[in-house]
Amino acid sequence: MTDSILDLHINDGLTDEEIDHEKNTYGPLAEDVRELILLALQTRVDADDVARAREHLAAAREILERDRETGPYGTRYNDSGRYRTWGNAVMGLRNAIAPIGEIHEEPDGRVWADFRLNPAYEGPAGHTHGGVTALVLDQILGDAARAGGHPGMTGTLTVRYRRRTPLGALHAEARIDRVEGRKTFVKGHIADAEGVCVEAEGIFIAPQWMIEHRENLDTSPRRE
Numbered sequence: 001m002t003d004s005i006l007d008l009h010i011n012d013g014l015t016d017e018e019i020d021h022e023k024n025t026y027g028p029l030a031e032d033v034r035e036l037i038l039l040a041l042q043t044r045v046d047a048d049d050v051a052r053a054r055e056h057l058a059a060a061r062e063i064l065e066r067d068r069e070t071g072p073y074g075t076r077y078n079d080s081g082r083y084r085t086w087g088n089a090v091m092g093l094r095n096a097i098a099p100i101g102e103i104h105e106e107p108d109g110r111v112w113a114d115f116r117l118n119p120a121y122e123g124p125a126g127h128t129h130g131g132v133t134a135l136v137l138d139q140i141l142g143d144a145a146r147a148g149g150h151p152g153m154t155g156t157l158t159v160r161y162r163r164r165t166p167l168g169a170l171h172a173e174a175r176i177d178r179v180e181g182r183k184t185f186v187k188g189h190i191a192d193a194e195g196v197c198v199e200a201e202g203i204f205i206a207p208q209w210m211i212e213h214r215e216n217l218d219t220s221p222r223r224e
């Protein structure tokens with residue numbers, strides 16, 4: 001295996017029970033940190049209380065740092081075929097900044113997610129940052145390509161902001177439009193209750209290393 005992405009594609013030999021145990025241990029920690037991110041933005045307690053809270057946080061950091069990894073999470077899988085991308089910036093279980101919990105795949109090829117963006121994702125006052133919607137669309141469109149059996153790296157992502165995207169409850173979805181050789185064209189959007197806010201088209205390209213390793217590398221499994 002030659003590509004650095006493949007170097008982080010690792011069978012770590014965990015049993016399903018061990019994976020579930022990790023999920024139940026570290027998932028709630030990320031949830032707590034997600035709440036802390038919002039609290040850092042919104043708390044109005046006074047300086048003494050902030051100082052006290054920071055002492056508790058320092059104590060928590062001291063515990064968590066006792067045994068830690070130092071690099072990226074990568075893609076991990078086990079013998080029963082459970083793939084984990086828990087560091088993923090959009091839907092990683094252990095990533096406190098990841099805004100999406102679960103991405104659903106339909107038999108007709110549509111991939112979708114319902115999610116909420118809290119004020120930590122603000123761009124224009126009271127609205128979602130355009131980079132955050134692009135982030136979500138990159139993942140959803142990429143997942144549609146992968147789920148359709150054509151995984152690839154984002155070559156080009158074209159985003160059209162049709163109207164402001166509020167914070168709060170949102171829906172994202174995507175599906176493959178067409179495949180031309182190594183290029184997969186995917187279309188998708190993000191909508192609020194009133195309709196589409198942002199549209200995107202992505203060109204996902206299967207790199208040479210992915211094609212070369214396709215036979216001994218399952219490139220399209222669903223990630224958890």
Ligand SMILES: CCCCCCCCCCCC(=O)SCCNC(=O)CCNC(=O)[C@H](O)C(C)(C)COP(=O)(O)OP(=O)(O)OC[C@H]1O[C@@H](n2cnc3c(N)ncnc32)[C@H](O)[C@@H]1OP(=O)(O)O
Nearest residue numbers: 138139142143146151152153154155156203205207208219
């Ligand atoms: C296990 C993993 C699971 C993968 C699971 C996937 C989940 C994805 C979700 C997250 C997605 C990301 O964030 S991915 C991260 C962001 N993206 C990246 O970092 C990609 C960086 N760029 C690259 O690695 C490379 O440039 C590639 C792979 C995109 C293309 O390189 P290449 O394969 O050498 O391409 P090349 O031979 O020159 O061209 C092949 C064809 O594609 C066209 N082409 C080349 N580049 C582009 C481009 N940027 N945009 C449009 N089209 C392009 C060429 O004209 C040609 O068309 P023709 O002559 O054949 O017509």
